[in-house]
Amino acid sequence: MNWLDVVSRIVHVGTAIVLVGGATFLRFVLLPAAERIEQSAHEALADSIREKWKRFVHLGIVLLLASGFYNYVRALPLHQGDSLYHALVGTKILAAFVVFFIASALVGRSPALESVRRHRKRWLAILLILAAIIVAISGFVKVRGASSPDRDIETSTPPVADLSETR
Numbered sequence: 246m247n248w249l250d251v252v253s254r255i256v257h258v259g260t261a262i263v264l265v266g267g268a269t270f271l272r273f274v275l276l277p278a279a280e281r282i283e284q285s286a287h288e289a290l291a292d293s294i295r296e297k298w299k300r301f302v303h304l305g306i307v308l309l310l311a312s313g314f315y316n317y318v319r320a321l322p323l324h325q326g327d328s329l330y331h332a333l334v335g336t337k338i339l340a341a342f343v344v345f346f347i348a349s350a351l352v353g354r355s356p357a358l359e360s361v362r363r364h365r366k367r368w369l370a371i372l373l374i375l376a377a378i379i380v381a382i383s384g385f386v387k388v389r390g391a392s393s394p395d396r397d398i399e400t401s402t403p404p405v406a407d408l409s410e411t412r
């Protein structure tokens with residue numbers, strides 16, 4: 246057993262739990278509750294949460310990228326020629342980059358992305374839908390396991406002895 250594989254898996258799944266769980270709490274608990282308070286207090290609360298949540302988002306992106314690419318490099322030998330695996334994991338990585346962009350925009354200060362922050366409820370919902378797709382793809386490829394055409398050819402080719410009998 247490779248201990249780095251174990252550490253990388255724990256870091257990857259643990260970080261995903263914290264970030265997706267935090268975003269779910271923000272969207273479905275905190276935002277609806279904060280809408281009931283007065284506008285200026287609401288904005289002050291939003292600023293304060295943004296400052297604190299930003300650290301989780303930035304560290305989380307670094308950890309997901311590092312552990313994700315490590316997992317990917319380790320998984321590659323098991324999936325040579327497995328086009329479904331590469332299509333699914335490629336889609337997942339692209340979706341993860343979109344999630345990272347939305348999450349960074351929501352905690353950032355760039356004036357160009359102010360409209361994302363103004364419509365935070367909508368963008369958090371989009372982020373969560375993408376995160377659900379990412380988790381579904383990740384779970385599916387994990388349980389499906391390795392399926393390489395090379396392996397299929399190996400197991401479906403009759404042994405040499407059988408071939409000589411059919412001549």
Ligand code: HEM
Nearest residue numbers: 261309310313314316317320338341344379380383386387
């Ligand atoms: C929003 C971001 C992400 C979330 C929520 C997420 C979530 C997950 C989850 C839940 C698993 C399943 C782990 C298991 O069952 O043991 C997983 C596996 C994996 N993730 Fe991510 N991930 C994210 C980003 C990334 C990124 C950016 C990469 C690559 C750069 C990546 C690469 C992988 C790989 C290669 C696996 C293992 C797949 C396999 O079983 O072969 N992930 N991820």
